[in-house]
Amino acid sequence: MEISYTPSIALQSHQSLIIATIVTLLPLLLAVRSLFKRPHKSNVSTPATSSGKEETRQATPSSSCNASSDSAAFPNGGKAGPAEEDMVTADVSKVVAEMQSGASMMELLVPEITTHALSYLDYPSLCRLSMTNSMMRKAANDDNAWKALYHKDFTFEQDSVAPVNGWKAYYAATRAIINVNTEFFNIIRDRSLPAMSCFWLNADYVKCIHASGAHYSGYNSVIRSWQVAFNWEQEVDFQVRDVRARVLTDMAWVTMKTFVDMDSGPFNMTNVFEFHHGRWYLVHHHSSVMLRAEVDMEQQIVHE
């Protein structure tokens, strides 16, 4: 949902104040409405557990809201510069400053309802909401809302992990590494050797095990193997499913299934990344071996 403010809303009259308030709170009101419509998910945080934490959680800096551009990545999430946020906030803050003098409709809601309603918002909405005022910022930074969003957008796995910097940062870090991982497949589709060369960490310990079963060790050897693959292999279309990421401070690993042909079963793949000089680099790629008799024979000949 897009929230836009125009300078023409001068906020001089009481009436325009109310309109601005309604526009700002629309996403939340819709969420509250859906709260009573949608079936209750068992993993969604309950108001009882979230209300207590709301007070104690520190508000972390809001991470990038540009869903398609945050692959620039940050190891702990939430530490990325709030440049985009500032641009939006500049517009919003004028309106908010005026609004805070009047009574906010949000303040009329029970805090438990607020927190629970936030767990139904999507990523951009939660980001936008956190920019409206300090109270909404606090509510939108609630860890349980971000944990619920993580479960909704990524996986119900990792339910028991306790991210050191909270679920908001973990959500951002996960989103970043999944975008980086998607780039890996874009590079293969484009068959771009320069892009693949930048994608890998230039180190002697990086390793790559292709679907052919061939094993390469060291940066130069790995990049040469991709050069050969891009030169020889036919253009293939594939679908990537079941992407699961685990992100630690400066290391992340991603598992996935890649279907070249839906009938032949997936290649099971693992990518391991390290964080250096402000971005993620691939240090290990492992694909399960293609289960075709001819390929197996070819490999035996090569390796014997």
Ligand SMILES: *[C@@H]1O[C@H](CO)[C@@H](O)[C@H](O)[C@H]1NC(C)=O
């Ligand atoms: C946001 O993403 C778009 C692509 O959808 C990109 O063109 C734009 O530069 C990004 N903005 C920032 C501030 O990174």
Ligand SMILES: *[C@@H]1O[C@H](CO)[C@@H](O)[C@H](O)[C@H]1NC(C)=O
């Ligand atoms: C990948 O794993 C699935 C089980 O999840 C298995 O059925 C399939 O054969 C595996 N693919 C390869 C190429 O080993």
